[in-house]
Amino acid sequence: MRTLWKLDQPLLLASTSVTRLHLLRSASIPVETKSPDVDERAIEASLQHRNMTPDVVALELASAKGAQVSSQMPDRLIVAADQTLALGAEQFHKPDDADQARAQLQKLSGRTHALHSAVVCYRNGQRLFAHVESAHLTMRKLGPAFMDAYLAAAGDAVTKSVGGYQLEGLGVHLFERVEGDHSTILGLPLLPLLAYLRNAGAVEA
């Protein structure tokens, strides 16, 4: 099949996220993946210690991943991304188990939280592009019967993403209102990334 991709080599995604890989592949972008060797929790703790806001935390984490993979494969065009979830000033993390997921969902219940998604591109160790986009999601007031049913139906999936939900799956039942771009919610703002890739001559403009 002909594609709109103009480079000889595929894009290199510095991530093992299946969702991000799927977003790029859906847009017919040839992609390879490489897991970045960075200690995300350590970087995050340091950034929060310096009172960075959650959108900046997402950008710094994405940059750390992109830079690390670029140092190993300098000739490749690399994309990296990260997403943070914040309710007011409080930043959330992937829950370790169903109990933590329940506690998080109880905090999010009936309120509006933000998802901040950062995407960066690197080549030769240089950051060539950086963008953060935010979405705002309003959760319904979740009663205990619904919470039990949701956690039982979702199973292990609640530990797979920050917030304990996947909007593209069972998580849609949690929400009364969703504002923001779909790819931003999934963790990789696709429209700004494509705009950069066109400008860089990697995608047909």
Added chain:
Amino acid sequence: MRTLWKLDQPLLLASTSVTRLHLLRSASIPVETKSPDVDERAIEASLQHRNMTPDVVALELASAKGAQVSSQMPDRLIVAADQTLALGAEQFHKPDDADQARAQLQKLSGRTHALHSAVVCYRNGQRLFAHVESAHLTMRKLGPAFMDAYLAAAGDAVTKSVGGYQLEGLGVHLFERVEGDHSTILGLPLLPLLAYLRNAGAVEA
């Protein structure tokens, strides 16, 4: 797997749209499909003759499909949907071939169009729920080289949806701005439907 679905019988989708089926299945809603036996183009021509706006056209088409399937299977809870695309006052239709798709895309290029998605529920021939939601999409200015590459890469897919694009696929390359709920853009406003299904006792609330 446990689900949030509370009825003995699956939801009956009055549509053969794979995208709509996938949206419902992603939310873990058990679904069967039945193709409605209605002449959509004839209904649409009649509605346009009466100067109905594109959002009302979508609602009437969804209702015609829901009513027809409900007349055949009155005991089942039925969901039907329809989507129209309008640029200003002009309503678009699925292109018949690549040439028509190109002509449509040239009209949409550099401008903002609306997608109106209607969803209805029927039981015993009665319409129990109806909702129309709109999204607004702004296309980039598409040059001839891009248009050639896009049409070659998209192939037959351009005739599969009104507007000649699939936003969840290669079509994302066409856009500079997308405003509206993702499921509305895909043709089935999921959040209002789920709210109705909770109120109706079909989904865990």
